Amino acid sequence: MPENNDAIIEAKDASFEYRPGERLLKSVSFRVERGDFFGIIGTNGSGKTTLLKMILGLLRPSSGEIRIFGEDPSALGNRGRIGYVSQDALRFDRNFPATALEVVLMGRITRAGLLKRITPADRKKALSALKEVGLAAYADRRVGNLSGGEQQRVMIARALAGDPELMILDEPTLGVDVNAEAEFYSLLKHLNTDHKMTLVVVTHDIDIIGHQVNKLMCLHCSISTHGSPKEFLEGEALHVAAAGSVRLVPHHESRHHDGDHHYHHDD
């Protein structure tokens, strides 16, 4: 399939079941285009992380298809094109003997290549990534001694250091305090607007993400409403989300309960 320059991620009817019959994700279709700030929301257990793992090539869809840069995610040739900040990024051992700079340098691995050593140019790149997230002064601090918000920014710097075209963040502000969370999202906004970086952010927190993203996909959201999807979209419930010029992308599942609307498809 020739690579479509504007489609960074394309999912067509992607489903995932852990065991036959136990379907977690059902026929998910969406498209992330270059320059998008794409939000994915959904409650716990809605399959957000599973969807991300399929995008990253860590899991394969049971049926349907997902393409990233026009390629099969698990066979993606150049993995340096993706920057990833995992949900567990902050779960590392606080005693892990690494400085902030050493952690950011890990992000250069794919660009440096297997069997190659880290060069002064890699080091320079890592330092400028730390500067970008406002932590240049903390380069030699042990990463375990930084605050949650700072650690999170180190992880962003690590992803940035690899010069990615696409950054994927899974619940990036889990365990980070509210102030740091707001700062964190303005950093993401900056990356998206000033660096033209495509971002995919998964979160359960619609309040904050609604103001930032330009596309929002709701996964297995069973939001009770008595009206039509159109009325729902115009109603109060998603007012916050819509405030930041958000385009909510509704999706109709083949079978859904009365009054429940599932959103996960581009219109």
Next chain:
Amino acid sequence: MCRIMKAVTTTAIIIIIMTIEFATLIPLFAGCALALYAPVIGAFTVIRRYSLMADTLAHVTLLGVALGLIFQPWAGAAPFIVALAAAFFLEYLREFRRVSGDSALAMLLTVGLAASIVIVSAAGKDIPEEALFGSLEAVTIGDLGRLVALGLAAAVVFILFWKEMVYSSFDEETARVQGVPVRTMNLILMVMASLTVALAIRAVGVLLVGSLMVIPANAALQLGLSFRQTIFWSIVFSLISVGVGFALTRMLGANFGGSVVLVAFGCFLLAMASRRLRRV
């Protein structure tokens, strides 16, 4: 502080060399060769919260020693074969999360010991004490050669895959996303650990070999330094432990493995105290 430590180590080694005949120094050289790379492997197992791995491999290797007692022609190879098999099995359990990491280690550790006892007792033999506690006299020039060869192999592996090993130890999932061959890295580390353990048990014994890999790394971790500095200090602590342990063995006739472990633990306590003083 770094210079003082180096000076102390060098002086200690020179004094030992001057007072003892060269032929009796083979075990010391073997110990030093081991001290140069065992703590590096140990440090990786510690930061992966897999500290019991070396101990487990050692106890399973005892099964190899036991098998060697019964099938004499295989006495040399059996510990290595069994240690390697255990490494692959542990990695399988870890990779597919059949059981939690620490349970896998705890199980295999006791199973290794149980199988050794059953086999040896059924054959009407005893597990030799030197397999359990080690003996410097058992260390031959051949062992020294094997330790140096493994050390060189480990050095090559670490030079080639250093950054990949550090990344997979810090954050396995992200490393995988970035295309790091995490599984291969884990396997290489396990294989190196199992070979190191199989080689080291002759000198320090099954019961003590784990601490040789783990305590110097933990002592270095106490210092709160960068990754590179932590590795450097774990090697320094390991060399001090082997050097002083050897001196104690020669002067007091004490058990070598036990002395090394106690000195290493002394280093750990000092490192912990220094951290408190510096409030890192």
